[in-house]
Amino acid sequence: KRQASEGVDAERGTVFLLSDDGSEIWSKVLQGDENLEIRLPVGKGIAGTVAETGDVINIPDAHEDERFDPSWDHKTGFRTRQILCRPIRSRDGRITGVFQLLNKKEGDFEEADETYLDALSIHAALALENAQLHISAIERERQTREILLVQNVQRAYQPERATLEFGPVQCAGMNLLCEDASGDYYDFIPLERGRHAIVIGDVSGHGLKSALVMAQARAFLRAFCSTVDSLDEVINRLDACLAADLSGGLFMCMAIAVVDPETGTMHWCNAGHPPPLLWRARDGSIEKLNPTGRILGILPMPDHEEGEARVLEPGDTVLMYTDGATEARRPDQTMDEEERLMALLAKSADKSPDGLIDAVHDALCEWTGVEQMDDDLTMIAFKMTAKA
Numbered sequence: 001k002r003q004a005s006e007g008v009d010a011e012r013g014t015v016f017l018l019s020d021d022g023s024e025i026w027s028k029v030l031q032g033d034e035n036l037e038i039r040l041p042v043g044k045g046i047a048g049t050v051a052e053t054g055d056v057i058n059i060p061d062a063h064e065d066e067r068f069d070p071s072w073d074h075k076t077g078f079r080t081r082q083i084l085c086r087p088i089r090s091r092d093g094r095i096t097g098v099f100q101l102l103n104k105k106e107g108d109f110e111e112a113d114e115t116y117l118d119a120l121s122i123h124a125a126l127a128l129e130n131a132q133l134h135i136s137a138i139e140r141e142r143q144t145r146e147i148l149l150v151q152n153v154q155r156a157y158q159p160e161r162a163t164l165e166f167g168p169v170q171c172a173g174m175n176l177l178c179e180d181a182s183g184d185y186y187d188f189i190p191l192e193r194g195r196h197a198i199v200i201g202d203v204s205g206h207g208l209k210s211a212l213v214m215a216q217a218r219a220f221l222r223a224f225c226s227t228v229d230s231l232d233e234v235i236n237r238l239d240a241c242l243a244a245d246l247s248g249g250l251f252m253c254m255a256i257a258v259v260d261p262e263t264g265t266m267h268w269c270n271a272g273h274p275p276p277l278l279w280r281a282r283d284g285s286i287e288k289l290n291p292t293g294r295i296l297g298i299l300p301m302p303d304h305e306e307g308e309a310r311v312l313e314p315g316d317t318v319l320m321y322t323d324g325a326t327e328a329r330r331p332d333q334t335m336d337e338e339e340r341l342m343a344l345l346a347k348s349a350d351k352s353p354d355g356l357i358d359a360v361h362d363a364l365c366e367w368t369g370v371e372q373m374d375d376d377l378t379m380i381a382f383k384m385t386a387k388a
Contacts, residue, residue, distance in 0.1 A: 183210025
């Protein structure tokens with residue numbers, strides 16, 4: 001701005017920048033000790049007209065031109081006599097801003113002044129592009145730091161892989177991200193008398209917003225599991241808390257099993273989640289633990305019910321999963337389905353829980369032809385290894 005003003009011997013100069021959406025131009029000016037921001041719609045006023053048309057405007061008497069708005073003169077006490085205004089263009093010819101110079105100190109603005117601004121605008125456009133690239137780089141770096149922070153926090157309580165053994169029960173969990181953070185949830189929650197709650201859930205969507213909802217649900221669930229005895233009441237209270245907070249189409253499905261290693265009894269509840277699969281070692285049958293209630297976070301209605309308890313015998317295996325395991329798509333958009341997952345379970349149920357999860361994951365990668373899924377993928381497998 002200073003170089004433009006001094007180069008043509010103008011009293012004042014302003015550089016307007018075009019907004020990201022192209023609807024207005026803006027600039028900051030110093031008035032006394034105060035920074036003021038000027039914003040003009042594209043097409044309004046002298047500078048706005050130049051931003052719209054790309055023409056050079058040289059006006060010897062501003063107050064005689066109907067496009068001139070004298071209100072800024074009235075506000076500042078400055079008297080505008082002449083205006084020279086020309087566009088600033090990027091290397092590809094796009095208008096990115098406007099030079100506006102006011103009041104030639106001697107005489108009127110001439111063609112030589114326009115030529116000088118034309119040459120200067122090339123350098124100004126390059127400087128603006130470099131500044132915008134620098135700002136974008138700083139913003140990307142800030143976002144990367146924030147994403148890494150969220151990932152580190154999430155991974156602290158939900159690692160990519162985890163194993164657990166309590167009594168004769170072996171467990172393994174896996175959570176793979178498709179974006180920067182996961183809305184999927186898995187957890188092993190220790191309870192009284194050696195029991196554990198084994199939980200899997202899925203928040204609608206994925207990314208940072210879903211990850212925050214998942215963290216909130218995890219905190220609620222752990223608190224209720226330690227204070228409430230009835231499993232259906234735990235889910236009803238969680239539903240009420242989520243329904244009070246969630247908006248914008250967010251919701252969550254969840255399946256939870258509480259396993260007693262002394263008796264082998266498994267109490268369970270399914271809030272709109274894809275049904276966990278129970279493989280029986282005695283005959284190779286597979287049972288689906290279908291939903292016993294609706295998804296969480298829509299309406300706070302206490303109607304979740306606990307499913308009929310199951311007793312796990314040696315070798316019995318349960319596979320819990322999110323829809324990333326049943327909705328993975330091949331390049332031809334053919335979708336993986338529950339039947340294929342059940343066949344994989346039957347084929348690999350003799351493996352350890354860790355081995356079963358690896359087998360399912362490898363089969364999904366082979367099915368889709370990619371290693372990176374387009375949805376979060378979370379699985380839990382647990383097995384009763386001996387008679388309770």
